[in-house]
Amino acid sequence: MKVGIVGWGTISDIHAQALVAAENCSLKAVFTSSVSKNKSILEKYDIEIFNNYEDMLNSNLIDSVSICTPSGAHLEFAVEATRKKKNVIIEKPIEVTVERAEEIINACKENDVALAIIYQSRYLNAAQKIKDVISKNLLGKIFHASAYIKWYRTEEYYDSGAWRGTKELDGGGVLINQAIHTIDLLQYFVGNVKEVSAFTGTFTHKNIEVEDSTAAILRFENEAIGVIEASTSVKPAQARRIEIHGENGTVILDGDNAIIKIEGYESENEDLEESNSGADSPLSGFSIIPHKKQFEEIADRIMNVKEPNVSGAEALKSLAIVEGIYHSNNDKRIVSIDKLLKGER
Secondary structure, eight states: OOEEEESHHHHHHHHHHHHHOOOOEEEEEEOOGGGGGHHHHHHHOOOOEEHHHHHOOOOOOOSEEEEEEEEGGGHHHHHHHHHTOOOOEEEEOOSSSHHHHHHHHHHHHHHTOOOEEEEEGGSSHHHHHHHHHHHSSSSSSSSEEEEEEEOOOOOOHHHTTTTOTTTTTOOOSSSIIIIIHHHHHHHHHOEEEEEEEEEEEEESSSSSSSSSSEEEEETTTTOEEEEEESSSSSOOOOOEEEEEEEHHHHEEETTTTTEEETTTTTTTTOOOOOOTSSSSSSSTOOOOOHHHHHHHHHHHHHHHTTOOSOOOOHHHHHHHHHHHHHHHHHHHOOOOOHHEEEEEO
């Protein structure tokens, strides 16, 4: 898979490192409107730099794009890529609303190109261990499942990019930017969320348009209940945590570590990885290995004419939960996720 990165921000270099390391991928080009950044990219990677997006798409260098622009600008870059018959890979979230995300999905279908969304936390050894335990029904009936993302971001973090903390380009605050990885994992483990009720607020950051804290109640389609607590105001920052309780025991994702507490299960606390990644700052404790694994899976699926595991439809699930929470807070009502996905907003 020959990839051109679109946009050069904080996450772009992680994509670049992962693509270089991946066995079945190659990084061929970068499009960035910031000319001043070109020299540093060229010094690090042996690739072409384009200051015009159409020129990169028209080149014979790439067959796929990896979009790393601000979230609310994913749609336009993705649609243009589909018109040039390039496969589309997008850094989470797919877009800032379900409606805009569906436009991307439809464009990829109409132009017969693949679509994948980067949710690299699914590729942690700990996440795969928990998914395996649940898939084998070792927990039995799940009745409670919750996620806690209590992190910290400074005012300087939000000031570091004009798009950060804006409704138009960030799409929201802690939920859609930081917490959505863990929300994706929660529904990946337990199944679809049926409805949500929530409150959000902005408590410690003065210069943002969006929430820095939220509390939500969930009901899953399997009738399990749970909560999401998320914040970028917590000092000291906490490791993200998912707790899932079933009739036979409990599984926990603590930071990036799996804790399995099921009677008779002998592999407790195995496959430990770097813990607390991203809690204090965007790339603290960050490893490129999960990104590398996902890029390799995407390339393998595309080359074998199969849909990537984290497809557009799959990525809609976590985005719909986030959008549902926003609607619930704004309208003071319980929001049906299924109706939201059907366009009843």
